[in-house]
Amino acid sequence: MQWNYEQPVAIRFGEGRVSEIGEIAGSLGVGDGVVVADRFFDEGGVTDAMIAGSDGALVASFSDFSPNPDVTEVDACAALLRRVHAGFVVALGGGSAMDVAKAAASICLTDEPIAAYHGTGRTMPTKHLPIIAVPTTAGTGSEVTCVAVLSDRAQGKKAPIVSDGFFPTCAIVDPEMTYSVPPHTTASTGMDVLSQAIEGYWSKGHQPICDACAVHAARLVFEYLPRAVADGRNDHEARSKMCEASVIAGLAFTLPKTTSSHACSFPLTNLLGIPHGEACGLTLDWFTRINADAQGGRVQRFASLLGFADADAMADAIAELKRTIGLRTGLRDLALNDRQIADLVRISRHPNLYNNPVDITDEMLETMYRHLARAD
Structure with a gap:
C-alpha cells in the first residue's frame, strides 16, 4: 500500500x-x-x-x-x-x-x-x-x-x-x-461530522492517518452529540468535544474524500430542502449496511473499534442517534412521487458516489429512496 x-x-x-x-x-x-x-x-x-x-x-x-x-x-x-x-x-x-x-x-x-x-x-x-x-x-x-x-x-x-x-x-x-448554536443546527452539523468520519474511513482513498482520525472523531460524536443537542448552552464539555470531533473529522476526510451519503445529500438538500448534515445522516445507516463487508471487512473492524458488535449494530446506533437528536429517519411526510424519486436517483450520481467501496447502482439507489419515502 x-x-x-x-x-x-x-x-x-x-x-x-x-x-x-x-x-x-x-x-x-x-x-x-x-x-x-x-x-x-x-x-x-x-x-x-x-x-x-x-x-x-x-x-x-x-x-x-x-x-x-x-x-x-x-x-x-x-x-x-x-x-x-x-x-x-x-x-x-x-x-x-x-x-x-x-x-x-x-x-x-x-x-x-x-x-x-x-x-x-x-x-x-x-x-x-x-x-x-x-x-x-x-x-x-x-x-x-x-x-x-x-x-x-x-x-x-x-x-x-x-x-x-x-x-x-x-x-x-x-x-x-458554538455555545449559542440552536439544537437542530447542532444536531444536523454533528451528523455531518459523523458522516465525514465514517465515509472518510470506508472511502476507496482511505489511508492510516486519516483512519485514526476517523475513529477518534466518530467515537466523540456518538458520546457527546446527544449532550450538545440537549443542553449545548451549558454543557461546555460536550461543545468542546464536538468541536474536537469536527476538526478531526475534517482531517479524516480531506484526503480520502466523502462517498455515498454525501453524494446523496446534494439532491436531498437541493430538491427537498433538507439541511446538509441531516441529509447526509439520512442515508448513513443504509450505506453502513451496504458497505459492511467491503474491503475485507474494514467497516466491521471500524464498528468494533467504536465498541459495537458489528456493522449492523453500528447502523442501528446511527438510526437511534438520529431519533434521539430529532433528525429525520424517513421521507414519508414529503409524499414523494415517482418523478421525484427518479430525480433523487439521477442527481445522486455525483462524483463522490464513486469513492464508495461498493459500486452503487441506480437500482440500489431507487430501492433506498423508495424505502425512505415510506419511512417516518
Whole structure:
C-alpha cells in the first residue's frame, strides 16, 4: 500500500482563542483584513466586536451571501477585497462563510469571475490571500479542507472547487463560538461530522492517518452529540468535544474524500430542502449496511473499534442517534412521487458516489429512496 499525507493548516484549539486574530495577522505580516461572516454574526454585533478587538488588523466585513453561496456572491466579496486592498481574510461561520472566503481570497487576485473555474475543469490559480478560519458550528470541517462548494443558480448547478490555495493558513477552533448554536443546527452539523468520519474511513482513498482520525472523531460524536443537542448552552464539555470531533473529522476526510451519503445529500438538500448534515445522516445507516463487508471487512473492524458488535449494530446506533437528536429517519411526510424519486436517483450520481467501496447502482439507489419515502 502506498499513501501520502499532508495537512498545511495550523490549528489553534481552545476556549477564547478567537482573540488571537490580531496576533496571527502580525506574525504573518499582513493587515487590512476582511471578515467574511454569516449574516447572523454581522447583524448581532459579533463581527464589529471582532474588528474592534483585532488591534487594527481587520478593517471591513462581508456578509451578503446565502446559505448555499452563489458564484455571484463570491465575485461580490472578491470585489470588496480588491477595493480595500485586503491583506488577509477571516472566515467566520459555518461552511457557507468558509466557501465564500476561500474562493474570494483566490479569485480577488485575478480579473476573472469564479464561474470560470466552477465545474469547468480549469485549475484555480495558486496565489491567494492568507485565510484565518474561525468555525462557529461543530460540523463542516471546512477550516482544514481545500474545498469550496458553490452554487451557480443561473446555470442550475452546485459543485465543489478543489484548490490547494483554499487551505486556510490557520484555523482557530474556539468552542465558545458554538455555545449559542440552536439544537437542530447542532444536531444536523454533528451528523455531518459523523458522516465525514465514517465515509472518510470506508472511502476507496482511505489511508492510516486519516483512519485514526476517523475513529477518534466518530467515537466523540456518538458520546457527546446527544449532550450538545440537549443542553449545548451549558454543557461546555460536550461543545468542546464536538468541536474536537469536527476538526478531526475534517482531517479524516480531506484526503480520502466523502462517498455515498454525501453524494446523496446534494439532491436531498437541493430538491427537498433538507439541511446538509441531516441529509447526509439520512442515508448513513443504509450505506453502513451496504458497505459492511467491503474491503475485507474494514467497516466491521471500524464498528468494533467504536465498541459495537458489528456493522449492523453500528447502523442501528446511527438510526437511534438520529431519533434521539430529532433528525429525520424517513421521507414519508414529503409524499414523494415517482418523478421525484427518479430525480433523487439521477442527481445522486455525483462524483463522490464513486469513492464508495461498493459500486452503487441506480437500482440500489431507487430501492433506498423508495424505502425512505415510506419511512417516518
